[in-house]
Amino acid sequence: xxxxxxxxxxxxxxxxxxxxxxxxxxxxxxxxxxxxxxxxxxxxxxxxxxxxxxxxxxxxxxxxxxxxxxxxxxxxxxxxxxxxxxxxxxxxxxxxxxxxxxxxxxxxxxxxxxxxxxxxxxxxxxxxxxxxxxxxxxxxxxxxxxxxxxxxxxxxxxxxxxxxxxxxxxxxxxxxxxxxxxxxxxxxxxxxxxxxxxxxxxxxxxxxxxxxxxxxxxxxxxxxxxxxxxxxxxxxxxxxxxxxxxxxxxxxxxxxxxxxxxxxxxxxxxxxxxxxxxxxxxxxxxxxxxxxxxxxxxxxxxxxxxxxxxxxxxxxxxxxxxxxxxxxxxxxxxxxxxxxxxxxxxxxxxxxxxxxxxxxxxxxxxxxxxxxxxxxxxxxxxxxxxxxxxxxxxxxxxxxxxxxxxxxxxxxxxxxxxxxxxxxxxxxxxxxxxxxxxxxxxxxxxxxxxxxxxxxxxxxxxxxxxxxxxxxxxxxxxxxxxxxxxxxxxxxxxxxxxxxxxxxxxxxxxxxxxxxxxxxxxxxxxxxxxxxxxxxxxxxxxxxxxxxx
Numbered sequence: 001x002x003x004x005x006x007x008x009x010x011x012x013x014x015x016x017x018x019x020x021x022x023x024x025x026x027x028x029x030x031x032x033x034x035x036x037x038x039x040x041x042x043x044x045x046x047x048x049x050x051x052x053x054x055x056x057x058x059x060x061x062x063x064x065x066x067x068x069x070x071x072x073x074x075x076x077x078x079x080x081x082x083x084x085x086x087x088x089x090x091x092x093x094x095x096x097x098x099x100x101x102x103x104x105x106x107x108x109x110x111x112x113x114x115x116x117x118x119x120x121x122x123x124x125x126x127x128x129x130x131x132x133x134x135x136x137x138x139x140x141x142x143x144x145x146x147x148x149x150x151x152x153x154x155x156x157x158x159x160x161x162x163x164x165x166x167x168x169x170x171x172x173x174x175x176x177x178x179x180x181x182x183x184x185x186x187x188x189x190x191x192x193x194x195x196x197x198x199x200x201x202x203x204x205x206x207x208x209x210x211x212x213x214x215x216x217x218x219x220x221x222x223x224x225x226x227x228x229x230x231x232x233x234x235x236x237x238x239x240x241x242x243x244x245x246x247x248x249x250x251x252x253x254x255x256x257x258x259x260x261x262x263x264x265x266x267x268x269x270x271x272x273x274x275x276x277x278x279x280x281x282x283x284x285x286x287x288x289x290x291x292x293x294x295x296x297x298x299x300x301x302x303x304x305x306x307x308x309x310x311x312x313x314x315x316x317x318x319x320x321x322x323x324x325x326x327x328x329x330x331x332x333x334x335x336x337x338x339x340x341x342x343x344x345x346x347x348x349x350x351x352x353x354x355x356x357x358x359x360x361x362x363x364x365x366x367x368x369x370x371x372x373x374x375x376x377x378x379x380x381x382x383x384x385x386x387x388x389x390x391x392x393x394x395x396x397x398x399x400x401x402x403x404x405x406x407x408x409x410x411x412x413x414x415x416x417x418x419x420x421x422x423x424x425x426x427x428x429x430x431x432x433x434x435x436x437x438x439x440x441x442x443x444x445x446x447x448x449x450x451x452x453x454x455x456x457x458x459x460x461x462x463x464x465x466x467x468x469x470x471x472x473x474x475x476x477x478x479x480x481x482x483x484x485x486x487x488x489x490x491x492x493x494x495x496x497x498x499x500x501x502x503x504x505x506x507x508x509x510x511x512x513x514x515x516x517x518x519x520x521x522x523x524x525x526x527x528x529x530x531x532x533x534x535x536x537x538x539x540x541x542x543x544x545x546x547x548x549x
Contacts (some may be wrong), residue, residue, distance in 0.1 A: 044073040051079060058087040065094070066266055069273050070298060074101070092123035093270045096252070099131065100274045103245045108139035126156045130164050130251060137171055138244035144168055163196050163254065167247045170203040179204055179212040186216050193257075194221045195239075195284045198314065199250055201227060202237035210234070222350060223284075223314050229348075230314075239314065240282040249279035256288060268292055283315035287322060294326050302326055317343065324356065333364055344373070351380050351387055358397060367405025371414075374398035392422035396431060403435055411435070419449070426463060429453035434466045438549050443473050461490030465497040469548075472504050480504045488517075495525040499534050499548040506542040514542070 044067060051057075051064050061083035068077035074097075081097055084090040095114045102111035112135055119128040129152055133144035148161050148168065162185065169178035182200040201213040210231060217228040227237050240246045256271035272289035275282060286309060294302040303326055309319035320343050327336035337360040344353040358373035374397050381391040399414030415432040422428060433449035436442045447470040454460075454467045468483030484501040491497060502517035518538040525531035537546050 044068055044071045044076050048073075048076050048079070051076075051083065055083055056087070058084060058089045061087070062089065065091075069097075069266070069270050070293070070296065071301075072273060072277070074277055092118070092121045093267055095121065096124065096270070096274055100245075100248070100278050103135075103138070103248060103278060106138070108135060108141065111135045111139075126154050127160065127251060127255065129157055130160050131248060133161075133164070133168060134244045134247050134251075137168055137247075144172070160251065160254070163193060164247065164251065166200045167196070167203075167242075167250065170200065171242055171244065171247065175204065175207050175209060179209060183212065183215050186218065193254060194219075194224050195253060196250060198223065198227055198237065198239040198284075199246075201231065202239035203242050205231055205237055213237075222317050222348075226314050226317065226348065237314065238281060238283075240284075241279045245278040246282065249275040249282050249285060252278070253282065253285045253288060256292075269296060283309050283313045283319070287315050287318045290319070291322055294322070294329075299326050299330055317348070324360075328360065328363075333360055336360055337364065344376075351377055351384075351390065354380060355394060355397065358401065362397075362401045362404070365404075367401045368407070370401040371398050371405070371410075374401065389422075392418045392425060392428060395421065396425075396428050400431065408435075408439065424456060426453040426457040426460065429456070430460075430463045430466050433470070437466065437470055437473060440473070443470065446470060447474055459490070461487045461494065461497065464490065465494070465500060468504070469500045472500065472507070477504055477507050481508070492520075493524045495521040495530050495534065496548070498524065499530065499537075502534070502537065503542060503548050506537075511541070 048064070050060055054060050061080045065077055065080035065084060068074070068080060077097055078101060081090055081094045084094060095118045099111055099114035099118070102108070102114060112132075115128055115131050115135060118124050118131070129147055129150065133147040136142040136147055137144040145168070148165065152158070166178045166182040166185070169175075169181065178200065182197070182204075186197060197216045201216045204213040204216075213231050214228065217224055217231055219225075227239075230237055240250060252271040252275040256268045256275065259268045269289070269292040272285055272292050275285035276289050279285065286305060290302040290305040293299075293305065303323060306319045306323045309315055313319070320339055324336045324340050327333070327339070337357070340353065340357045340360055343349060344357040354373055354377035358370045358377065361367075361370035361373055374394050377394045378391055378398070381387040381394055395414050395418040399411045399418060402408075402411035402414060412435070415428070415435065418425070418428040419432055429449045430453040433446040433453065436446040450463065450466045450470050453463050457463055464483060465487040468480045468487055471477070471483060472480035481501070481504050484497065484504055487497045488494070488501055498517045498521035502514045502521060505511070505514035505517060515538045518534045521534035522531050522538060525534060533546050533548075
């Protein structure tokens with residue numbers, strides 16, 4: 001310590017800065033790495049540490065801000081937002097964060113200030129009148145409906161205001177008027193947002209207005225159907241908080257739904273995260289947030305979030321659907337299948353649930369079980385008039401599963417049934433035709449099926465390949481080659497098309513081109529059998545035993 005006291009102050013400062021810099025860089029590197037690896041808590045901690053050392057670094061604050069919103073670390077998001085605000089670099093959705101915090105803490109002055117800035121920015125100005133109305137309702141400082149009814153010249157604002165009016169009326173204790181407005185919206189074209197209908201219906205039901213609630217719960221939407229069943233049984237609906245925080249959360253979900261299809265934009269995820277922060281009871285917001293997290297590469301965080309949706313939630317079904325989808329994308333098909341089967345065996349199983357179970361079984365090479373799942377789906381489709389037009393596609397799936405499982409005797413009638421039900425579906429025509437070509441069975445009839453498929457969809461490389469291969473098998477190589485060349489142009493990395501073209505080239509003596517096509521087939525082959533066969537032909541030439549399938 002005595003030695004340290006002898007060091008000049010400037011030198012001591014330089015020594016401290018030199019020590020801090022590597023530490024800061026290491027923390028920043030850890031933050032970036034943790035974020036990319038999905039370790040959101042560690043990433044937030046690391047960014048918080050870096051921001052403490054470099055509070056005026058706007059680039060670090062910007063990364064910390066986005067990372068915090070992904071992780072749901074609102075404290076860090078606010079800290080980073082303050083740094084960005086100071087630097088004049090706060091993104092427009094930063095004011096939505098400020099507004100959300102103000103609503104949670106009932107700081108009406110801060111809430112009004114955030115709304116004012118949003119109105120000047122322009123990015124979210126279409127929401128401003130409705131947000132201002134909710135702040136007015138919660139603070140009791142002015143008339144929310146006067147704000148809502150003021151001319152604004154924006155069709156988007158008018159639509160949003162119309163949807164939010166029933167919720168504002170309920171929050172203001174005007175149940176009769178809310179019921180009348182909501183019923184009129186439900187009868188209008190489009191019927192309104194399911195999430196908002198649920199929100200209004202839940203408030204009406206809680207107030208003893210069962211009939212009024214049921215008038216809103218019409219339609220085939222799975223969540224609406226679940227809510228209807230609960231309402232008819234006299235059970236309560238949990239569909240979000242009835243206060244201003246819940247109302248603004250509903251706005252964020254509604255706007256987020258419209259923009260979540262663009263994975264490049266962080267705004268949809270920000271809106272969903274803020275909706276969950278404002279109203280943790282809004283399971284619709286939770287499911288949307290999980291989907292967006294999964295799209296952003298945060299699958300484990302998404303799965304953890306979805307697991308919190310209660311089994312008796314109105315959104316339990318969509319939560320399970322999302323979990324199955326994420327697990328399937330991760331290659332965890334057994335886990336996905338267990339969830340899918342449990343849902344498919346439940347009382348409220350839908351056609352989509354049954355088909356999805358069949359698809360997962362088929363992907364796991366459990367083809368006979370898949371066919372049985374498709375049989376259940378076919379039964380549902382055939383006894384439901386508005387689903388009957390989907391039956392052909394399920395027969396096709398069943399036939400495909402049986403064919404892949406080696407049961408051609410059962411597969412062929414199923415495929416024929418698909419064509420019979422929908423004779424103008426090119427995918428069904430092509431599948432039945434090509435399956436017969438592979439077995440060198442009814443080749444001329446198969447050619448006729450594929451010709452019809454090609455007429456319906458002339459630019460499809462798979463169908464064009466089938467057509468060229470059919471011409472080859474009936475001996476018309478002159479037609480086969482240009483057709484197969486067209487197929488390769490459409491899908492140059494397809495091993496089957498390249499192998500077919502190689503066989504056709506060899507048949508007319510174009511051996512160099514044949515070997516080139518077979519080599520391409522071997523490179524792109526997705527199975528060992530195709531790779532070995534194509535490689536053998538490229539090296540030793542064609543023999544009947546090596547003919548393409």
